[in-house]
Amino acid sequence: MPHPGWSAFRFEGIGTHWEISTPVPLGPEVRRRVLDTVEEYDHTYSRFRNDSIVAALGRKPCSVSLPEHAAALHSVFASLYRLSGGAMTPLIGSSLERLGYGPDYALQPRGDAAAPPRWEDVLEWNGSTLTASAPIVLDIGAAGKGQLVDLLAGVLRSAGLDDFLVDGSGDMLHSGSQPVTVALEHPYDPSEAIGTVILDNAALCASAANRRAWGDGLHHVLDGTTGRPIQTVVATWTMASSALEADALATALFMVEASVLERAFSFSWLAVFSDGSARFSSAFDGTLFS
Template sequence: MPQPDWSEFRFDGIGTRWEISTPRPLSAGVRARLLAVVEAYDGEWSRFRPDSTVSVMGRKPGRHEFPAEAAALGGLYRSLYRLSAGAMTPLIGGSLAQLGYDADYSLRPAGPPRAAPRWEDVLDWDGTVLTNHVPVVLDIGAAGKGQLVDLLAAELRSHGHGSFLIDASGDLLYAGPDVITVALEHPYDPTKAIGTVPVSGGALCASASNRRVWGDGLHHVLDGTTGRPVTTAVATWTMAADTMLADALATALFFVPGAALERTFDFSWLTVFSDGSAAFSAGFEGTLFT
């Protein structure tokens, strides 16, 4: 981890805990700017806030102009939707709500699993403009938290902070002179690690089916073509230059083999499966414990 004398700024945002570490303390003005970036992002993309643009899309059809980050987010989702044959989709929100992971956090299924609507049938995503032809429940959580990490990093750099560690509850972006060592959480016991990985710069993201779990076999990683939780992979880790890409690919590994994703994206990866086996890329420099 970073130097022990680095200053830390902790806060809650988009439903998760954040820690930003820097060699010198962040000024009150910079802290306020960071919180404003988080609030603005949440106000556009949250499906849990009734005042968000995404919530408006869930109530009625319409044409919606989003901020600049929407173009990159949509392009990445479009690629992964195609590569996963529709299994990974930003239209998974309704399927999550159906199983109880709804805006009220009821955690009570409203009925059997329901597949997400086909993107091409209900949504046009053209750069920063999203047009929904019917009410749709977007959920961009598979890449959104990572994108917000990148937006906060850009804010830090704009104020002269070139070294930092942003930790968004396990999704990390590090910029600094040293190598840090990060533990890989055991998918069945968060108090233990299955290995470690050195990070010299860039993003390290993880996804696991033991996070956001409710009910018997219910978790947040759903196959958009069926609406059912994935049962093959149980945990993934990815390393990439930016956090949005690493975050999205950590989820994509539940649906698409890492070797296939490597043909399109520049990243390294590790996948742990429910039978206890693991697969990883040649570029993943982590060490797994025996």
């Protein structure tokens, strides 16, 4: 939670709730820049908007140009696609829509689970340019909210603010001289916590199967090699220097052993499994309740 007495700027964006906490209220110009950044990101990447830039990739083979920060998104996705053997992929959107999680929010499967096309077969991603040789449904949700947290932190810093907490519905970035204590939401009961963690000038991101779940065992964390929901892991938390990496790694922990990820990224983590057990890294600065 932010420090007592801090001011909170709350708003909706990219389909979720946001709160930016600061020692003093944000001025009108900073608030406008925050909201403009969120709208630009949504207009660029949302697969739920027909007018988004990436929506063009789903209509026909084509190339699109994205903002410069797409290069950082590509770097993280490319690394995790390789480490996961294709299980974590930005092309998972077609599999999600097949299971009912599409722009119409039907939440009714259109057929059996199916893997998306392989990245190397249909998509060239060079920096901020994407070229698809066939219609694809790009979904950067595994890391996008984290990147937007980083971008909003950049807006605050450019306005001269050093003390803040950006919270995008559980994906957070803290900056300042006083750490904050954050509760870890119980994966089966959002009103309860399974522990707490100290967040100190770092990002904390979470992924949970219960956050976007529907039907019989259906949820949003899919294995890109099969198109099926992953059932062995139910919730993860990661801490890293950037929310982009923390967000992506929280999803990757559903499908890749932590030891493999730790060889490529600097982060700490906690994972809760479907059998009720939990594992965490030695550097995870938190406390689990008994």
